[in-house]
Amino acid sequence: MRRKASVTHVQSWCNSSMALITINQLTVAYSGVVALKNVSLQIGAGEIVTIVGPNGSGKTSLLKAIIGAIAPQEGNVEVKSGLKIGYVPQRLNLDPTLPISVGRFMRLTENVTKRECKQALEQAGVSEIMDKQMSELSGGQLQRVLLARALLGSPEILILDEATQGLDQPGAAEFYKQIEKLREETGCAILMISHDLHVVMSASDRVICLNGHICCSGTPQAVAATPEYKELFGADTDGALALYRHNHDHKHDHNHDKSADITEATH
Amino acid sequence: MLDDFMVRAFLAGLGLALVSAPLGCFVVWRRMAYFGEATAHAAMLGVALSLAIETDVFFGALIFAIIMAWLTTQLSGRNYAMDTLLGVFSHSFLAVGLVIVSFISGVRIDLMAYLFGDILAVSKSDLSVIWVGTLVVLGLIIWRWKPLFLTTLNEELSYASGFNPKREQLFLTIALGITVAVSIKVVGVLLITAMLIIPAASARNIARDPEIMVLTAGIFSCISVILGLRSSYVFDTPPGPTIVCVALAIFIALNLVSTLRRLKL
Numbered sequence: 293m294r295r296k297a298s299v300t301h302v303q304s305w306c307n308s309s310m311a312l313i314t315i316n317q318l319t320v321a322y323s324g325v326v327a328l329k330n331v332s333l334q335i336g337a338g339e340i341v342t343i344v345g346p347n348g349s350g351k352t353s354l355l356k357a358i359i360g361a362i363a364p365q366e367g368n369v370e371v372k373s374g375l376k377i378g379y380v381p382q383r384l385n386l387d388p389t390l391p392i393s394v395g396r397f398m399r400l401t402e403n404v405t406k407r408e409c410k411q412a413l414e415q416a417g418v419s420e421i422m423d424k425q426m427s428e429l430s431g432g433q434l435q436r437v438l439l440a441r442a443l444l445g446s447p448e449i450l451i452l453d454e455a456t457q458g459l460d461q462p463g464a465a466e467f468y469k470q471i472e473k474l475r476e477e478t479g480c481a482i483l484m485i486s487h488d489l490h491v492v493m494s495a496s497d498r499v500i501c502l503n504g505h506i507c508c509s510g511t512p513q514a515v516a517a518t519p520e521y522k523e524l525f526g527a528d529t530d531g532a533l534a535l536y537r538h539n540h541d542h543k544h545d546h547n548h549d550k551s552a553d554i555t556e557a558t559h
Numbered sequence: 560m561l562d563d564f565m566v567r568a569f570l571a572g573l574g575l576a577l578v579s580a581p582l583g584c585f586v587v588w589r590r591m592a593y594f595g596e597a598t599a600h601a602a603m604l605g606v607a608l609s610l611a612i613e614t615d616v617f618f619g620a621l622i623f624a625i626i627m628a629w630l631t632t633q634l635s636g637r638n639y640a641m642d643t644l645l646g647v648f649s650h651s652f653l654a655v656g657l658v659i660v661s662f663i664s665g666v667r668i669d670l671m672a673y674l675f676g677d678i679l680a681v682s683k684s685d686l687s688v689i690w691v692g693t694l695v696v697l698g699l700i701i702w703r704w705k706p707l708f709l710t711t712l713n714e715e716l717s718y719a720s721g722f723n724p725k726r727e728q729l730f731l732t733i734a735l736g737i738t739v740a741v742s743i744k745v746v747g748v749l750l751i752t753a754m755l756i757i758p759a760a761s762a763r764n765i766a767r768d769p770e771i772m773v774l775t776a777g778i779f780s781c782i783s784v785i786l787g788l789r790s791s792y793v794f795d796t797p798p799g800p801t802i803v804c805v806a807l808a809i810f811i812a813l814n815l816v817s818t819l820r821r822l823k824l
Contacts, residue, residue: 355715356715356718359715359718359719360718361714361715361718377719379715379716379719379720381713381715381716382715383713384712384713384716385589385711385712385713386712387587387588387589387590389587389588389759389760389763390588390711390769391763391766391767391768391769391771391772392768392769393767393768396768396769400705400708400709400712401705401709401716401720425767451719453715
């Protein structure tokens with residue numbers, strides 16, 4: 293059996309006073325194949341950090357190292373002592389034979405009252421679905437329930453793994469707005485992993501572009517302008533970024549398609 | 560009371576019912592049906608070796624069930640997919656087991672008893688093995704309920720909540736091994752999967768909560784054992800298969816009812 297992963301979680305107060313998570317020269321390898329090389333990174337209180345990268349760029353490995361699911365080859369992950377992490381998984385393995393209501397799912401990990409569940413669901417933008425079966429939810433509802441569950445227990449940081457997969461573009465934009473609102477309300481830091489470049493960018497304080505190592509990082513605008521980013525994602529993402537910046541300024545209703553959005557964005 | 564073979568058969572059957580229901584729910588939730596089947600087949604090699612060295616078949620079956628489960632989880636994802644490896648090990652373990660049995664001379668071995676079970680021949684010591692096994696598995700599942708359930712839903716979520724899915728998987732493998740080992744005398748190697756899956760699948764029609772599904776599966780399992788044994792006595796049919804037939808009848812009835820209900824709506 294593999295070495296117990298949590299051992300590598302060094303608990304410490306020292307280093308930097310405000311950092312919730314500090315990653316020091318992390319290298320992760322699977323049976324000799326290096327997935328991440330020499331990645332250093334800090335996440336401070338209240339920050340929104342987005343990690344973007346193509347498939348196979350090590351996004352998931354980084355996330356697994358943070359939650360202690362894999363042991364690093366070299367380097368380490370330091371987590372502020374007693375840090376409360378709210379983890380939002382990409383999806384659930386919900387077999388149709390598995391009966392579970394939303395309310396029951398919410399109370400799986402934390403000892404919470406029905407009222408707290410209701411509150412968390414409202415914060416995540418869904419309510420009145422406590423008694424529904426998880427298998428009856430739409431993709432968007434399921435994402436929000438996963439988010440609501442992570443909010444229970446008032447986490448200091450939310451970690452979201454490809455949280456908008458399976459949502460259409462307006463749905464994803466709406467979801468990210470919800471996240472921003474959450475940060476304003478609760479002040480919790482947010483670490484998002486995404487390959488969804490179209491809508492994620494300007495919601496973040498910092499974007500980290502990953503491709504086995506950190507290619508570039510900085511504000512969304514700064515990252516989008518770098519040649520490394522353009523090489524990774526292609527130059528044609530410019531339009532999409534404009535779309536999001538635009539999206540961010542004012543509220544859209546849900547019933548428009550992508551092409552309408554882009555024309556709006558270019559005026 | 561325990562001197563009556565029918566009483567022993569009922570008690571053995573009920574032990575199996577109680578152990579297979581909760582584990583069966585995990586097997587269907589995690590889509591491990593074929594895994595359960597393969598583990599059971601592999602146990603035949605353990606049975607054969609136990610007979611060869613003249614010890615109790617329980618431990619032989621248990622050890623080989625666990626070896627098989629461990630081997631497939633270790634090797635899968637490297638060069639072969641899980642179901643390919645399961646197919647390779649499951650049937651070769653069964654085949655090697657049957658070949659070994661044919662070499663054992665001196666003792667006359669009723670192979671049918673291990674392939675289809677012989678619940679009417681359960682001895683007092685078998686009974687104690689079955690019930691100890693049942694209680695161990697039930698205890699394991701109650702103790703690890705939350706992490707097992709979380710791991711089933713999402714491994715990373717389980718990690719983030721401070722559990723280790725790899726360890727939970729190991730617990731489940733051991734529980735499956737024990738279940739297979741205690742079931743061999745009752746329903747035999749070939750029908751174990753039926754007792755794992757059919758009651759759980761029936762319970763899905765009714766339950767809206769995971770715990771309720773486990774309880775309902777347990778009740779269906781017990782009903783199958785009681786009615787099955789009774790009918791096998793009345794109609795003079797083989798008990799193991801009759802128990803499975805009753806479980807199937809419950810499954811069909813419940814699905815008919817829920818289909819009819821849906822059509823009315």
